[in-house]
Amino acid sequence: MLIRVCLLALIVVSGLCGATQGKVTVKEILQQQQPERSEQEQAEQAQEIEEVLLDKLHRETPRGAMQGYLNAARTRDFALASDYLDFRNLSPEVLALGKPQLAEILYLVLDRTLWVDLQSLSSQPQGKSQDLLPSYRDLVGELKTSEGPVQILLQRVPADSGGDYIWKISNATVAQIPLLKKQYSYSPSGEWLYKNLPDHSFLGVKLWQWVYYSANLLVYLLLAFAITRVLAFIAKRIKPDLSAEASGLINGPLCLLLGVILARNLASEANSTLASKAVFEGATLLIIAWTWFVLRAIDVVRYRFSQRLIQKGNEQAVYLLRPLGNVVQIAVVIMALFLWLENLGFSATTLVAGLGIGGLAVALAAQKSVENIIGAITLYSSAPVRVGQVCRFGEQVGTVEEIGLRATRVRTLNRTVIHVPNARFVDMELENISERERIAYRPELILDRSTSSAQVSALQTELIQMLEQQPDVADNPCRVRFTGFVPRGLCIEVLCYIETTDFNEYLARCEALNLTALSLLHKLEIELAPPEHL
Incomplete structure (x- = not known):
């Protein structure tokens, strides 16, 4: 009962956790990390805007400007990233933060709140049309703050060298950076890790975030370890004969599952980014924990059913539980793999459809x-x-x-x-x-042709009396009959059943009966017929 309650509670908690899954996936992160501007794309873009003097920072189009800013910010070259911001007509309080610092703050905010889809931005010098914005502005996205929404805008402004126009992040957006910093800044511990650890990343998640979330997970795993040990102690007190399988389920899979769920639901989101959310919402650890838990739970259920079947005397069905349990466990692993792929952003249905092409061949082979x-x-x-x-x-x-x-x-x-x-x-x-409930005793007695009728009759009487005196010989049927003549001699049919199913005991009883029958043949001076080949 305790295990069932724990299982139900964890399902509910995990369901609530899964409801918070973000829209950004690991697949999208991997795609964004690929080079966005190939030589062929740059040549095509140069053809489209050949009438415009190309900017060395590729700020001729909204897409080029935003991509250049993000590339510079990801390498922490915020001095270069500031060249993509429009600092005209800003208040002294905003400029006092410093241009590289403003570029850095904006990048950290975008990294936490807005997934910039570069392909959705215009690749034309004139920007988008029919977007309900002035012709010199394009919308990248909108952020929610306590003081209302803040738009991330790109604006077409005169180039610094004069002459042609380029695209920069609008000064209207730059003016809101102090508000965004107040709303979306890291926690003190996250800020310290961000500034002191090397700028390395994996799957779009920074090294300091890996360290931060790993430490959080370790803390919650230790908490889960303490909780599950208490649960195991209580379960052992309530049910002293708790099986080793059930105890192992609590101490192992349940401990890991509880720790992962606590970490996913209770860890602070102050240091999370869209990339970290995508990686952790891929639920790799959660799926591993759930899969391990379900596999061990199947073992527990199989053990419980086996014990019940044995108590009912149905040991035969126990042997069927093992292969059936293996089939169910394989199905659980396959379902977990497909769920993991879906969480990462890869279409498991496409994979299943691809496998379906060879489904007929597999079906025939199987x-x-x-x-x-x-x-x-x-x-x-x-x-x-x-x-x-x-x-x-x-x-x-x-x-x-x-x-x-x-x-x-x-x-x-x-x-x-x-x-x-x-x-x-x-x-x-x-x-x-x-x-069989008893075993037949049917010796073959072929008497010599010289045997007289009186001898045959006497032998029948003696054999019947001998069989009837045996306590382990069934009363019915019990017969000794002269069935006729065969080429070798006279055929005597003996049929009775020995009340045993133990074959060794049967052989011992047959031996005793055969010796008694042999003594009767000697007593009555009856010879058995010689073998046919003689």
């Missing part, structure tokens, strides 16, 4: 495997033979050791092992030797 799986289910459900039982199949006799998903393993009387495909095994005539 036809025998499917038949064998169905055969295994049939063997477990109808149970003509069970694991551990002796059976006759075809011309072979052996003990069933395992009924797998593909084949049934049988150990023969010669101690060799035969693997029979389930689809073939289930279609055979299976003689279940272990299911």
Whole structure:
């Protein structure tokens, strides 16, 4: 019950966590890190704007200006990045921050709040038209602040050298940078890490952010470790016979899952950026934790079901739980992989469609495997033979050791092992030797032709009396009959059943009966017929 409650609670928490997933994906980050301006694109752009004197910073178009600013800011060359900002007509309070500092603050704010889609910006010198803005302005995006929305604008202004026009980030936007800094600045710890750690990044996430979030995760994992140990202690007190599987589920997968969920929901977002959100909303750790938890939970459920089936005396069905559990676990891993790809921004449906092209070939190749799986289910459900039982199949006799998903393993009387495909095994005539409730005793007595009728009659009487006196011989049927003449001599049919299913005990009883019958033959001076080849 405790495990079920924990599972339900974690599902709810994880669902709430997944609802906050951002729109930016790792795929988009990887695409943005690729070179945006190839030589061919620059040549095409030069053809389109050949009437304009090209600017060395590529500020001829809104797209070129924004791309140049972002490239300079990503390398922390904020002196160069400031050349993409329009500082005209700004108040002394704004300019007092310094031009490189203004460029840096704006970049940090954009990095946290606005994913700039460069392809959506105009590549024409005149900018966009029909966007409800003045012809000299283009909109990059809009940010929400406590004092109202702030637009990130690009503006066409005269070049610094005079003459032609270039595009810069509008002074109307630059004037709002102090407000944006107040609204979206890093925490003190994040600010210190940002300024003191090297400027390296992976998947668009800075080194200092990796350090910050790793430290946060470690703290919450330690907290989860303490919580799960308390849960394990309580569960052990409530249920002293708690299985090792259930205890391992709490101490291992549940600990990791709880730590990841706490880190995702309780960690401060003051130091997050769109890139870090995209990477962490890819939910790699969360999916790994959930997958591990579900796989171990399947093991726990399988163990519980096995114990119940054993208590009910249905040990046969226990052998079916292992292959079925393996199939479910494989399905869970595949679903987790597809979910992870979707979170990263890659279309798992496209991958599935691509795999579907070869689906027919795979289905044909897997036809025998499917038949064998169905055969295994049939063997477990109808149970003509069970694991551990002796059976006759075809011309072979052996003990069933395992009924797998593909084949049934049988150990023969010669101690060799035969693997029979389930689809073939289930279609055979299976003689279940272990299911017999008693074993027949049918010795072949062929008397010599010289035996008289009186001797035959006396032998019948003596054999019947001998069998009836045996406590482990069934009363019915129990017969000794003179069935007729055969080429070798006179045929006496003996049929009775020994009340045992233990074959070793049966052999011992047969031996005693055979010795008694032999003494009767000697007593009555009756000879057995010689073999045919003599």
